[in-house]
Amino acid sequence: MLGDGIRRNIASVSKEERDRLRDAILALQTRLFPGAKTDPIPGGVSYWFKQDEIHDGTHVHVCPAFLPWHRELINRFEAMLREIDPDLSLHYWDWTTDPRALTDSDGNPLDLFTSDFMGNAVGPGGTLIEIGDPWKTAGFYGGPGPYRDTTGNPADPPELVQRRVGVNVGLISPADQQTLLASPDFVSFDDQMEGSGVDLHGRAHEYIGGAIGDPHTSFRDPFVFLLHSNVDRLFAMWQNEPGHPERLDPAQLYKAQSTGHNGYENTKGGDRTTIDPPGTPNPCDDDVQACLQPWWGILSPLEPWAGPGDTAQTAATGIIKNVKSVRPWASPDNQQIFKDSRDPSVVLPPSYDTAPRLSATSLNVSCNPPSVLVGAQTACTATVSNLDPASSQTPSGPVTFSSSRPGSFTPAPSGNLTGTGGSASCSVQFAPSGSSAGAVLITATYNGDANHLGSTGSSSLNVLTPAQALQLVINQIGDLQSNGVLNHGQANSLVVKLDHAIDNLDASRNKRTACNQLSALVHEVNAYVSSGILTPAQADTLLGGPTGVLAAMAAIPC
Ligand SMILES: [Cu+2]
Numbered sequence: 001m002l003g004d005g006i007r008r009n010i011a012s013v014s015k016e017e018r019d020r021l022r023d024a025i026l027a028l029q030t031r032l033f034p035g036a037k038t039d040p041i042p043g044g045v046s047y048w049f050k051q052d053e054i055h056d057g058t059h060v061h062v063c064p065a066f067l068p069w070h071r072e073l074i075n076r077f078e079a080m081l082r083e084i085d086p087d088l089s090l091h092y093w094d095w096t097t098d099p100r101a102l103t104d105s106d107g108n109p110l111d112l113f114t115s116d117f118m119g120n121a122v123g124p125g126g127t128l129i130e131i132g133d134p135w136k137t138a139g140f141y142g143g144p145g146p147y148r149d150t151t152g153n154p155a156d157p158p159e160l161v162q163r164r165v166g167v168n169v170g171l172i173s174p175a176d177q178q179t180l181l182a183s184p185d186f187v188s189f190d191d192q193m194e195g196s197g198v199d200l201h202g203r204a205h206e207y208i209g210g211a212i213g214d215p216h217t218s219f220r221d222p223f224v225f226l227l228h229s230n231v232d233r234l235f236a237m238w239q240n241e242p243g244h245p246e247r248l249d250p251a252q253l254y255k256a257q258s259t260g261h262n263g264y265e266n267t268k269g270g271d272r273t274t275i276d277p278p279g280t281p282n283p284c285d286d287d288v289q290a291c292l293q294p295w296w297g298i299l300s301p302l303e304p305w306a307g308p309g310d311t312a313q314t315a316a317t318g319i320i321k322n323v324k325s326v327r328p329w330a331s332p333d334n335q336q337i338f339k340d341s342r343d344p345s346v347v348l349p350p351s352y353d354t355a356p357r358l359s360a361t362s363l364n365v366s367c368n369p370p371s372v373l374v375g376a377q378t379a380c381t382a383t384v385s386n387l388d389p390a391s392s393q394t395p396s397g398p399v400t401f402s403s404s405r406p407g408s409f410t411p412a413p414s415g416n417l418t419g420t421g422g423s424a425s426c427s428v429q430f431a432p433s434g435s436s437a438g439a440v441l442i443t444a445t446y447n448g449d450a451n452h453l454g455s456t457g458s459s460s461l462n463v464l465t466p467a468q469a470l471q472l473v474i475n476q477i478g479d480l481q482s483n484g485v486l487n488h489g490q491a492n493s494l495v496v497k498l499d500h501a502i503d504n505l506d507a508s509r510n511k512r513t514a515c516n517q518l519s520a521l522v523h524e525v526n527a528y529v530s531s532g533i534l535t536p537a538q539a540d541t542l543l544g545g546p547t548g549v550l551a552a553m554a555a556i557p558c
Contacts, residue, residue, distance in 0.1 A: 003087035007078075007229055008353040010091040011102040011110055021091065022117055024084040025222050026138045031084075033328055037155040041325050045155045047080050048140065050326075053154035055219040057324035058296075058303050059288050064254065065296035066194050067235050068341035072302050074228050075350065092229035092352070095172050095204045100165065113165065118223050121165040128162040128210055131221060135161070141220065154326075161220045164209035171207060172200050178360070181238055182388055186247070186254050189238055193231065201231050215292050236349030242451050243393060248349075250342040254298045289322040296320060298341045305329050307336030358448065359388035361395055363457035365444045367430065371462040373469055373551055374437055377410075377429045378461065382444035386422040386452065394419050397449045399426045404441040405463070407432040417446075432463040439463070466552040467502050473542055473549055474498050480538065490528065497521040498549075518553050525549075 002017055010018065028047035035043015045053060051073075060069040078090040093099055093112065100121055104110040113121035115133045123129035136142055139157060147159040180200055183189035194201040204227050205213050212221040239247040246252035284291025296303075299317045306312035308330050309323030317340065328335045339346065367380040384395040400414040410429045417424035432440055440461045448454035464472070474495055481491040497517045504514040525542055528534040534542075543549045 005089060006351045006353055007089045007233065008091050009094050010112065010226055011094075011097070012105050012353070013091055014105065017088075017091075018117055020085050021081070021088055022134060024081045024088055025225075026134060027084045028080060029138050029140060034333055035327055037153060039327075041327050041330050042153050042155050043327050045327070049148075049154055049157070051077065052148075052158070052217070052219040053324075053326055054304060056216055057288070057326055059215065059292050059294055060296045061215055062194065062293040063296045064190070064298045065300055065302070065341050067190060067231070068298075068346045069296065069302055070228055071232050071235070071350075072305070072339070072346055074225060074232055075345075076305075077225055078350075090225060090229045092233050093223070093226040095200075095207070095227065095230055096174050096177055098166065098171060112223075112226075113163075118226075119163075121163060122167060122209075123164070126164065126167040128164045131161045131163055131210075131223075135222065140222070158211075158217065158220050161217075162210035163212065163221065163223075166207060166209075168206045168209050168213065169203050172203055176200060177234070180234060181241075183238065189235070193234070204230070232350065233352045233354060236352055237354055239349050248347065250344055250347045253347055254341065286319065287321045288324070294320045300340060302339050302341065302343075302346070305336070306338045307334070312336065312338060358453045359386050359393065359451060361385060361446065361448070361452050361455040362387055363399075363444055363446050363455040365442055365457045365459035367442055367459055367461050370459075371464060372432065373464050373466060373554075374432050374434050376551060376554070377431045379427055380430050380442050380444075380459070380461075381425050381427040382417075382446070382457065383423055383425040384417055384446050384452075384455065392422050393451050394421060395424050395446065395449065395452045397447065400445050401428055401430070402443050402445075403430065403432070403436075403461075404443070405432065405436040405438070407436055407440065430461070432461070437463050437465045437468065467505055469552045470498050470502050470549065473552075476542055480534075485534065485538065486528075490533065494521055494524060497524070515553060518549055521549060 002014075025048070029049075031047045033043060033045050033047070033050060035041075037044045054073065058069075060066055074090055078088075081088045081090065099112040099118075102110040102112065111121075112118045117134075119131035119133060119135055120129045130136065131141075141158045141161040143157055145159065146156055148154065148156040149158065150156075176198060177200065179198070180189065180192040183192055192198055192200060205215075205218060208221070208223060208227065210221070211217040212224050212227070218224050239253070241247065284293060285295040288294050295318075297318050300320065301307075301312040301317055303309060303312065303320075303323050304326035306329070308325045309320060313319045313323075325331070327333050329337075341347075362385050364383045364385070365380060366383075367378045369378055372378040380401060382399045382401070384399065386393060386395055394417075396417055398414050398416050401409055402413065403409075408431050410431070413428065415426040415428055417426050419425055426444075430442060440463050441458050442461050443456060443458040445456045446454050477486065477491050477494050477498075480486045481488065486494075497520055501514040501517040501521075504511065504517070522543060525534065525539050529536055529539045541548070544551075
């Protein structure tokens with residue numbers, strides 16, 4: 001497991017591995033990039049302080065390159081961790097779970113915010129608190145100064161790094177995350193994750209609070225890497241969804257796939273060659289210094305790694321002004337690596353421990369007729385529907401039926417779904433046995449397939465004894481009498497026969513009497529139809545149907 005290259009939920013890895021991850025991050029503060037702090041482009045910056053220098057010097061937020069640029073950043077960070085401890089992976093915090101109240105792989109409570117892992121979470125009464133150890137002693141912030149915000153030198157520490165976990169906003173709900181993952185194309189996904197949509201990424205930053213809640217300072221808190229590994233994991237899950245090869249194709253990934261976005265050029269996630277986003281140009285759009293949100297396009301080089309802005313960026317890539325030169329990708333080291341967001345090393349997702357998203361389904365059961373005599377058959381149908389707006393794949397595979405009281409399913413209690421589009425169904429016949437009169441719950445279970453989650457559903461079937469069925473017929477006759485269709489004598493004549501039949505249904509009595517009474521009743525009803533007293537439809541209600549007299553007769557072995 002350790003050393004297999006897979007990024008996992010931080011709660012699921014061993015204490016030993018969490019300790020090693022912490023130690024590797026601490027070790028980043030002891031390794032320095034080349035040069036002296038006083039060089040024109042400062043050198044001597046620790047691997048750890050480099051992260052804030054990169055993040056704050058580029059501001060890749062609320063623009064098309066947000067997801068790919070942050071993927072590149074955390075991939076590079078993970079590579080640094082592996083320079084120190086080759087077996088490590090950059091694990092993630094699942095932001096639908098409270099990081100102070102997790103369950104570890106042994107079933108014990110786990111709080112990520114302790115002085116031997118991520119430091120403090122929140123101060124008394126929901127106040128800001130220093131992140132503290134293990135970071136403070138290791139020089140991640142504080143000390144005698146001078147401090148970075150005063151000197152502007154990335155080799156100097158920040159004065160203070162704080163948190164306020166769980167105070168500003170609540171946790172992200174699984175439902176919000178499901179909506180994100182159901183996004184039909186990159187533009188929608190990007191809008192849900194960051195920016196103009198529900199901004200789950202921004203909410204997660206706010207949830208942790210303090211330094212991490214401000215894009216200027218968020219990469220001073222080591223927890224940001226667990227958060228951004230989760231951002232990237234969700235992006236990877238969405239890309240890996242079955243049936244969407246375009247999400248793994250550098251030429252297709254960033255384009256809007258639906259027509260709802262008026263073509264991809266008009267969108268945040270579009271494949272852009274110009275600087276200003278569509279609409280009214282904003283003076284901030286092309287300037288890192290003027291604004292926290294310059295418009296980094298998909299064609300923009302990934303800075304600062306691509307090298308100084310005035311050489312790496314061209315008219316063809318679009319030009320963002322005032323990109324800070326960062327060593328070793330600037331002079332005198334000049335270790336530039338030119339890539340943009342379409343590079344396969346950026347488009348292809350890293351390995352995470354979560355499977356691609358499966359589409360949720362719902363299962364509806366209905367039985368026709370919904371009321372049935374014991375021993376008679378009703379057809380029960382299970383319909384499984386794909387609830388995923390982004391997928392029209394038809395659910396497939398078996399559905400299994402069961403009943404809360406005895407009865408028989410034919411041809412079998414399970415069958416295979418058939419259908420087209422987003423839903424499929426399967427039907428079986430159910431015959432409740434003699435002891436099952438009353439409400440019987442018919443339940444169907446679908447276990448899912450390679451692309452769908454399972455679901456269950458049920459429906460209540462009303463199972464009648466012949467006596468109960470005949471009592472319903474008596475009630476109907478009462479209705480016909482009060483409506484003036486039948487007079488008192490006619491109604492009474494029918495009811496007497498039914499009462500007599502009911503009295504003789506019991507096995508200890510003569511069932512032939514019951515059958516004779518019911519046969520006489522059928523003749524009488526038909527005579528009322530011939531003489532125009534009852535309409536054929538009224539007669540059919542009394543005699544026919546699953547709970548009518550004829551069905552009751554069929555259920556009595558005469
Ligand atoms: Cu972030």
